[in-house]
Each structure stands twice: as C-alpha cells, then as structure tokens.
Amino acid sequence: MDTLEKVFEPDVLSANCPSRTLFNHVTSRWGVLVLIALQNDTMRFSELRRKIEGVSERMLSQTLKLLEEDGFVDRKAFDVVPPHVEYSLTAFGQEVSKRVRELASWIEGNLGDILAAKQP
Amino acid sequence: MDTLEKVFEPDVLSANCPSRTLFNHVTSRWGVLVLIALQNDTMRFSELRRKIEGVSERMLSQTLKLLEEDGFVDRKAFDVVPPHVEYSLTAFGQEVSKRVRELASWIEGNLGDILAAKQP
DNA sequence: GGAAGTACATACAAAAATGTAAGTATGGAA
C-alpha cells in the first residue's frame, strides 16, 4: 500500500468539504426537480418551466446555471431568433439524477402509508 | 381491473402534491444531513449537533421536529435532569436515509472527477 | 462557589432565497 494515500476523505457532514457544496446544489429546492425533469429528455427552457410546476424563470435559470457549472447539466444554444436552447444531463448528471429519482419515487410510491402514519 | 383506481398519482413535479412537501423536507439543507447522521445510530441532540458540522441548535431542533412530524424520525425523551433525549430513524426514515446516503456517497466517491471536470 | 453540560424555546437581527415586473430582439400568427 502507498503510505501517501487517503490524505483527504470527502464527507458531506464536514462543513467545508467540497462534497457538501455539490450536495447542497443537487439537493436544493429546484435542483432536485430539474434533475428529475431532465432525466430522460432534452428540454428547452420553457418546456422545463412548464414541467416543473411552480418555478419562476429567475429560479430556473439560476438553478440551471449552477448545475451547469457543477458539470451536471449541458446547455446547447442555437444562434437563432427567437432563441432556442436545449438542456440535457451530462454523464455525471445522469448518475445523480438516477439517485434523486429513486428517492423521489420511493416517497411517491409510499405516500399513502407515510401520510397515514402521521398524527398531527 | 377496478374502474375506480388510480384516481390520484403522486408526482413531485406537481406543485401541490403532498409528495412534493415531503420531498422538500427530506431534501432540505439540514434534513438530508440529519437523515445521514442518524442512519446507523441513535443519537442525542448534542451529539448530532457535533456530528453535523455547522448546524445551529435552532435549525437542528426545527429540522428534527419536522422530520418527526413526517414520521421519519423517532424522538424518545427521558424525564430526568439534566435532560436526556434520543433520536433515531423510524422504518420509513431508514428507507429514505438509505437513498439519501447513496446520493451523498456517489458524490463523495466521485468528487475528484467532478471537480476536475469543472471549468470555472 | 462558580463553570460547564443538557435540550431545548424565544426574541430579535441578518442573510439568503424567491417572486414580480419589466425589458430585449425578432419572427410569425391573428
């Protein structure tokens, strides 16, 4: 074994670990929904906006930009008027999307039981 | 087949679907970390606070209360002085925790590659 | 006897997230 390995172990529970920042972006209010919406499709801005009920244009573009910077979303702009831009997931994006989708699906699939178990 | 089935299909992309609310709680800034921290342990309030770097007492108790109401966290209080309270995951909580952990682990495990792929 | 630890609640303040409205350049439909 190499004596100089494992100098740094990523951990989302550590306040200043870069993985925490990425994790926050991915699990952000609109970030999770963008990842889910783009899972199997390439979509245009306004299509995304219609699919993700409740996002404002401002939040959607902000979220897309953040996920693009992190390397999870790919943005392809065509230089035409009116504007035409297509969003899709990168390979990394698909990996995280898959996991976010599994969480969402579990909640959706067990919603009845979860709600039934709540008292208040 | 029953003609009266599937009247309602839960979908986190729908603004007013109850699954969206649950999903938001679970993926909230501190919610994800609480779920991860409690995954294999029963912990006291101050232990959790130390483990989850950066949470304030206020946010931690607020998050725990929310997750308890949703039925993901179990709170056991002993009537002694000084106070003693133990937090753990319910069966539902363990299911969501598992999925949140998988997402976090993927990011932690691929952190180097993800950061290397970023331009800015 | 004073300080620290426990699990919070509460009031107040500051910071961050989000929404709203308007603007841009242009093409096509009514």
Place this chain on the structure above:
DNA sequence: TTCCATACTTACATTTTTGTATGTACTTCC
C-alpha cells in the same frame, strides 16, 4: 398592427431561512 412566444437578465420587494444571544432548571466537576 397588435399580441404571443422565445430565453433570458436586471432591479426591486417580499418572504423564508438561518444565525445569535439569552434564559431555564438542575447536576456534576473543579
């Protein structure tokens, strides 16, 4: 010719989130 659609950005206002400080009631350690 007026309005809608496209993909945004920017300024401004509001809302939500988060942090800070303090208090509580009592026990144990120094």
